[in-house]
Amino acid sequence: MPPRAAYIHVPFCRHRCGYCNFTVIAGRDDLQAAYITALESELAASIVVPHEVDTLFIGGGTPTHLTAQNLQRLCALLHAWFPTAENYEWSVEANPRDITSKVAHLLQAQGVTRVSLGAQSFASGKLVMLERDHDAGIIRDAVGALRDSGLVVALDLIFGAPGESLSHWQDDLRQALALAPEHLSTYGLTFEKGTTFWGRLDKGELQTLPEELEREMYLAAIDMLTAAGYEHYEVSNFALVGQRCRHNENYWLGGEYFAAGPGAARYVAGRREMNHRSTTTWLARVTAGESPTAEFEELSPEDRARERLVFRLRRLEGLEIDAFACETGYRVEQLGGDALAQFIEQGLLAREDGRLRLTRRGLLVSDAMWPYFLRT
């Protein structure tokens, strides 16, 4: 069965923030029109015939940095190639400053159901440090505009910025809760190679927070958000009942998905492919009628099962042991071996009611467990 999800990557941004290592191109808005044209070609070449989907996700970059006209062209493209099924979910990532009532209305009119706002923080100092161009007032206005258009609101927050204290973070969480978004994601700041933050860290201009403080911040998010009625359903994701991001859930469950745009990753017919990460290279290749794929891999059934084991366990509800065996042909005991037994004994994983899931302690150190479940 072909995938029932599709992802489109929009690389344009006003500014590349110091911590960002995504496929992004800043200050080249002149390429927007060519990008849409190229996307058209890529979809025509790779999708061939329109496919009905349950979920759509336009991520970036900053999709809302596209001009209204280009945004409309993009949506029209998606309508053509990915007609939506009943009860579909269509998410778009947005920069708070871009969300005017006009844009909110446009998105809603095109069929978008859900907007994920890159709020990151409500504290002006932290926003400046993160090189964001908005403030708390702009976030509130954006949320208001989205609500007025009847769109579901998801907020992204970052914790662990240099110099941040636990109480600052708790304040961010409180302000986010005050806006009552249907969905919240909290991400610990990481320093990635190739970002200006990485260089500044190297030079000693920036300092990471102590591990213990990051841990407390993460636990504070879990405690405050669950207390406010949000379900902690994946490592970094919280949602009100019925408001999980279905598109992302598909990734974690090991489902397949179409994708297009620079740096976009697709998983179709058992093959994982990643487009070239450079926007200009992607443009050149697609325009020349060449494949934009830079990397691909096809996993053996066992490796696929191992991957599923790991990514499903990152969902807090874990997995149903018998169903997993039926689906993948491998039992978790077989894949996990001695390590699995040890982690259960150490209280990092819990096995109960036919399910296997992370415990709170296990969640905190889960990355140290995954290598044992994978193989080279």
Added chain:
Amino acid sequence: MPIDKEHIRNFCIIAHIDHGKSTLADRLIEHTGTVARRKMQEQLLDDMELERQRGITIKARAVCLRYIYNNEVYEINLIDTPGHVDFHYEVSRSLACCEGALLLVDASQGVEAQTVANAIAAMNANLTIVPAVNKVDLVNARFDEVVVEMEQTLGIDPSEVLKCSGKSGIGVDDILSAVIERVPPPQGDPNATLQAMVFDSHYDAYRGVVTYVRVMNGVIKKGQKVKFLKGGNVHEVLELGQFVPAQRPCEELTTGEVGYIICNIKSIKQVHIGDTISIAGDQSAKALPGYQAPKRMVYCGLYPSDGQDFSELRDALEKLSINDPSFEFEPETSDALGFGFRCGFLGMLHMEIVQQRLEQESDVDLVQTAPNVTYEIKYKRTGEVVQIHKPQDVPDSGDIEEFRQPIVRVNLIQPSEYIGTVMKLCQDRRGVLVRQEYISPTRSMIVYDLPLAEVIYDLHDKLKSATRGYGTMDYELLGYVAADLARMDILVNGNRVDALAVICNRADADRRGRAVCKKLKAEIERHMFEVAVQAAIGTRVIARETVPALRKNVTAKCYGGDISRKRKLWAKQKEGKKRMKAIGQVEIPQKAFMAVLDTGDDK
């Protein structure tokens, strides 16, 4: 055409490492026309690849030179010797085949520790010494001072010292004539019963064992049946000849000559270095005194990091030992490391060389445990004395009457300004000063008795750094002396790790224990739980460090494009873990097994 023994000279070159022995030997070979110039390879005699790489000689080599002096043809047999202290016993083997020794001293470095050690060995073997100062064409040559040093330390007559340069060929004729004039021709009776000394051997994949011999009496002929006296085994001589330096067959080797014989012997173990060859039957000559077997001074465990590679490692070790009988190995088991081998070496350089060769010649990834010397333990009840090659074999202290360690006499030569620093180095290692002498106005020699264990680990490195590279050292084994020794165990989360145990002096135990625990703490990654690293003597814990548990390690973002990337990253971490050794549930990286060498000096 057979040569009479009055026209034979046998000599070796002795020198400190790097004083230009092999280069000079090349010049001698070239000068006598033994090898055509176009065939010359730098350092002809050092034909092992590794010797070339490291620029050192490991095994003694023999080459036969023809030289015309005063219109008469002479056969001069040159035996090249290794200069490193680890291969000292190879030097003594060469000495027993010669009547003379060319003592070579570098014109800028002067007399150094192995110059003294090798020269004294040659004198004790009653060899005629032909002294020469090499590299006299160097800009920083200090010929006159070096001659004074030779006079002071070795009683060399300054008027006898020759000048030469292996690089430019200066003095090569002088050396050859001095060898002919000063070194006596070999003794022995060509008409007596065959008596030849085996001084080396190597294994040739096509011809079997090639045995190196020096004929002391009688003649050895092709086709003759000979007996190896030690094992009593009789073989027919299929081929014999001389090294020029390649093997050149001939019909016979007569009294005084040096050469090789090939007798279709399949295993190098059948040929004992120092053995005597004579005629078959019961009329054989008497056995020569022979040599002392080489002493293994250093032992360490070698384990395949992947247990699957055990038999591969065994094959590689066997292959190596065929041409290096001075290294030995036997299987051992460690709780921590699984199946491996305890290997004995002549010294640290020898250990390094063997390891390097194992890595070059086989694909096995190795875990090496910290090297240790051989100890002796006298049991209380039985009075039995047992040699201990690994710390795990040390019994309970209650059973030990006496714990003995090897003591060596170390000669250290350095510019006098560093004498204080060098003495402190030795004192810190429980050295006992034997004597101190000035060998020139600017250089001096000090002699210390030191525990071998303190010498082999890092004394050479420390000496070099304390003297800006000018200090040199040499040592000889004095014997075993009782000391206040104990086995220090390392426990990881309460489990004793046998491969991490060390033997040390009780008085140093606290310092060493702390240093080792600290080092291990740095090497062991954080786990899901706290890891306690303890050092203990018997049941008494003397040091402890804790590797705190991992508190937070969780990737926040993981969406479509991240899945492949993360999976690969985690799988790669898994690969790293495979190379670690699990003690209980604690994973210990391979490097950590050398951590026990940390002496805690740097604090």
